[in-house]
Amino acid sequence: MAKQVFILGGQSNMSGRGGVHKDQWDGVVPPESAADVDMIFRLNAGLEWEAAHEPLHQGLDANRTCGVGPGLAFANALKERVGVVGLVPCAVAGTQMKDWAPGAEHYERMVKRAKAAAARGGEIAAVLWYQGEKDTFLKEDADLYRDNVEKLILSLRQHLHLPSLPVILVALASGREYMEKVRDAQKGINLPNVVCVDALGLPLQEDNLHITTEAHIKLGHMMAHSYLTHFLSQ
Structure with a gap:
């Protein structure tokens, strides 16, 4: 059976920092993020499929310590509707x-x-994209954000030969001085088959940058709902 594949891109809030404190992960995996060895797989660093489990991005996000992210919660919420899910961590x-x-x-x-x-x-099946905190520091980065995201989406569609590839963007939950400018850009992407889910208001960890384990679960469910609502019937 062919897997429905979802590409996970962006920065640390996509790669997952739920339960990570002082570069240590607490090891707590909520039931919503449980492994399903028959239904949910990840593409590992060796480009092979393996059973997916938290931390989904461990070993793929440079040498960072990863924890719970939104990917497995997304897949668990989706699997009964789409069948076998393949996750491709890239953040x-x-x-x-x-x-x-x-x-x-x-x-x-x-x-x-x-x-x-x-x-x-x-x-x-789709790209899930959660990125932008680093682009809120300087006005020139925030000013270019929308154009750069649109170029990314168009280039991905071209290089993957999928001109209608669905993209689910996450509007930031945290950031610095130009956060609102970046959030406006994220919510204003003017391309077909692009939808935005808003993470603003999800609980943050003490660093006021990374979302909590609870928030990662909520976000995964928000993205799953968005995919089912906007793209599954296509």
Whole structure:
């Protein structure tokens, strides 16, 4: 059975910091993020499918300590409707949009991993994108944000030969001085088959940057609802 494949891109709130404190993960996995060895898989660093479990991005987000993220909660909420789910973790902490420009290392790795997932028994269903905190520090980065995201989406669709590839963007829950400018850009993307879910108001950890385990679960469910509502019937 072909897996319905979802690409997970962005920075640390996508790669998952739920339960991570002082670079240590507490190991707590909520039932909503439980592994399902028959239904939910991840593409590992060796470009092979394996049973998915938390931390989903461990070993893929540079050398960072990862915890609970939104990916497994998303997959568990979706699996009864779509069947076998394949998750392709690609997020990298601390990255700006310019780090995801076509030709840049992280972009090229994401495309490579997506193509590998498709070649190994997967049908790419959507991209889940949670990124932008790093682009809220400087006005010039915030000003370019919308154009850069639109270029990313159009390039991905071209390189994956999927001109209508669905994209679910997350509007930021945290950020610095130009957070509202970036959030406005995220909510104002003017491309077909792009929807935005708003993370604002989800609980944050003490650093006021990373969302909590509870928030990751909620966000995963929000994205699953968005996918089912906007894209499953297409």
